[in-house]
Structures are given as C-alpha cells and as structure tokens.
C-alpha cells in the first residue's frame with residue numbers, strides 16, 4: 001500500500017473523494033442552495049494575510065489552551081458531525097485520535113457511534129444536541145450524556161431545513177437492507193477499498209443514530225430522527241435558557257452569527273458560543289464566520305468563550321481565527337476526510353497538519369504564545385466584514 005500519510009487537508013480531501021462512494025462524499029460536502037456560504041467559508045480565510053518577521057522569533061511556541069474547562073494541546077477541537085458510513089470505526093476512531101493528540105471531541109446526536117463508546121475512548125467529550133422532540137426527551141438525552149460522562153453540552157441551533165442544492169443532493173438511504181444495497185451497488189463497487197474496510201470489520205453502514213433515542217427505544221433511523229427534529233418548533237431564547245438550566249456543567253450554543261444574539265446567549269447563561277454557519281449548511285448567503293467573528297468577540301469575548309467553526313483547513317486559518325478573537329476553532333470536514341482516508345491515523349494526521357501549521361505560522365509572525373496574538377497580526381482587507 002502507498003504511504004497513507006498526507007501533508008495537507010486538501011490532499012486528504014482528494015483521497016477521500018477517490019475512496020468514498022459518491023453519495024457518502026456528497027453528504028460530507030453538503031452545502032445549501034448555490035453554495036455561496038460554503039465557498040465563502042474558504043474564500044474569507046484566503047482574503048486574510050500575515051506580515052512575516054525575519055529574525056528574532058521565539059524558539060518555542062506554546063499553543064495550549066482550554067475550552068469549557070477542558071485543557072487542550074492546541075486551539076483546535078472536533079466539531080460534531082452527524083454523518084454515516086465514512087468509516088466502520090466512526091466516531092470512536094475520531095475520539096481515539098483526539099485522546100492521542102490531547103483535544104476534545106464534540107459528538108453529534110446524529111453520529112453513528114454510541115456516546116458511551118466515544119467517551120471510553122476520550123473522556124474529553126462534549127455531547128451535541130438539537131432542539132428536537134419534547135422537553136422530556138431532550139432532558140432524557142442530557143441525562144444519558146451525563147451518566148455516560150460527557151463533560152459539556154453543545155446546543156446547535158443554526159439549521160433551517162433548506163434542502164436544495166444546485167448541484168443535486170446525494171441519495172442517502174433511510175436504512176441498510178438488500179434493496180438499498182442493490183441500489184447503491186454500482187457506486188459501491190466503484191469504491192472497492194471503502195467496501196473492503198467495512199467487510200474487514202464484518203459490517204456494513206447501519207445508518208442509525210444511537211444517541212438520539214431515549215429510554216429503551218430501538219436505535220432510531222437517521223431520517224426518523226431528522227423528522228422529529230424538523231417538526232419541533234424552533235426554541236425561543238427563554239427555551240434556550242431553560243435547556244441550559246437542565247445541564248449542570250459547561251454549555252455552548254453553536255451557530256451564533258450576530259452580536260445581538262451573542263448577547264442573548266450570554267443572558268441565557270451559556271459558557272461558550274461557536275460562531276458558525278453550520279459549514280455553509282444553514283441559509284445560503286450567511287457570511288463566513290470569520291467575517292463576523294471580530295464583531296461578536298468584541299461584544300461578548302470578555303464574558304464567555306468564543307469559538308469559531310467553518311472553513312478551517314490549515315493551521316494558518318486557526319491562527320487567523322485566534323488573532324481575530326476566537327479562543328479556539330472546531331473543525332468539521334477536515335477530520336471527516338482524514339477519517340475516510342485512514343481511520344484513526346487519518347484523523348491524527350489532520351490534527352498534526354493543524355498543529356504544524358499553527359506552529360509554523362506563529363514562528364513566521366514571531367509569536368511565542370496564543371495570548372500574544374491580536375488583530376494587528378492579520379492583514380484584513382477593507383470591506384472584509386459585513387456592516388454591523
């Protein structure tokens with residue numbers, strides 16, 4: 001087998017595209033409508049520049065930090081993704097990679113691995129829920145996460161059920177059976193290495209969401225759970241405050257895009273927010289999170305922890321986000337591509353790419369610690385951020 005190591009996330013993405021069945025790869029890309037936000041998440045980082053120093057750089061760079069009480073070896077953590085069929089080891093492999101590299105994992109309520117197994121691999125696990133179902137079922141999910149040992153809760157709110165994509169949505173089956181297998185056989189047969197990875201583990205993708213069910217219910221199917229979520233009326237900020245009060249520990253609201261709502265999140269008692277547009281999967285036209293980060297960090301950064309996710313593909317992106325006010329970033333597709341390519345080792349590879357990139361960038365701009373980073377370290381072009 002050729003060397004599975006990859007030097008950048010872009011290389012991992014190319015390999016993932018070659019390895020995964022088209023519908024699985026398409027589900028990872030996602031994006032809403034015309035893909036404007038999806039594209040902007042990357043473009044915006046590219047618009048930012050650095051002014052390198054020539055001599056006098058510190059010999060060592062310290063990039064350790066913490067989010068929601070969890071120490072982390074660098075300002076990068078795993079964003080929750082509800083995604084199926086990428087790799088048979090699923091989120092347990094991601095969790096092991098996090099433990100090996102000293103970063104927390106956010107685990108989705110739509111993930112394919114049960115929370116208990118993920119926490120066994122890495123106790124630094126934040127559980128992510130949506131506002132889905134009735135209050136009793138939400139509390140039941142929190143209680144299960146608590147008894148499993150989750151160290152924080154992430155409530156994701158930025159999903160508007162916009163299902164159209166100009167390039168066509170992937171065909172995602174409801175469950176795995178003979179008919180589904182036959183329908184997907186052509187694309188699967190074109191990806192024998194992916195299939196072999198599953199067969200070696202003696203399984204096929206189950207397409208269930210084990211963290212969404214409550215009580216002794218059987219594991220719900222992905223789209224059954226999605227339906228529950230879709231038909232749940234959106235929460236008010238009072239509802240958010242109520243849910244926050246049900247969780248005795250650090251609590252993040254993910255998906256904040258406006259300074260006034262960041263303030264509402266503070267008032268609701270959260271520990272942290274993630275400035276996010278759900279990786280370009282919320283309403284199309286939402287600007288990249290990095291464009292609105294400075295305004296939000298200025299509004300609430302002294303009171304709660306501000307995290308960013310969306311479009312982070314290299315260590316330099318992480319440094320840009322920290323310089324503009326984020327305590328840390330969360331990565332989504334980047335680790336999914338690593339997982340697709342090489343399981344746990346692929347996720348470790350992605351985390352190493354991030355770490356090396358952060359280190360090289362900090363060296364290049366002459367910074368020895370994250371605390372030294374500030375807006376002056378980044379060249380921000382005029383008109384970069386939308387008017388507030």
Ligand SMILES: Cc1cc2nc3c(=O)[nH]c(=O)nc-3n(C[C@H](O)[C@H](O)[C@H](O)COP(=O)(O)O)c2cc1C
Pocket residue numbers: 027028029030041079080081082083108109110111128156254276277278279280309310311312330331332333334
């Ligand atoms: C395939 C896929 C599934 C996702 N599922 C979830 C989810 O279940 N819960 C959640 O909070 N965010 C989910 N997200 C959003 C990610 O947590 C994160 O916000 C996004 O991926 C960041 O952008 P990036 O992929 O450019 O890093 C998902 C994203 C992708 C790409």
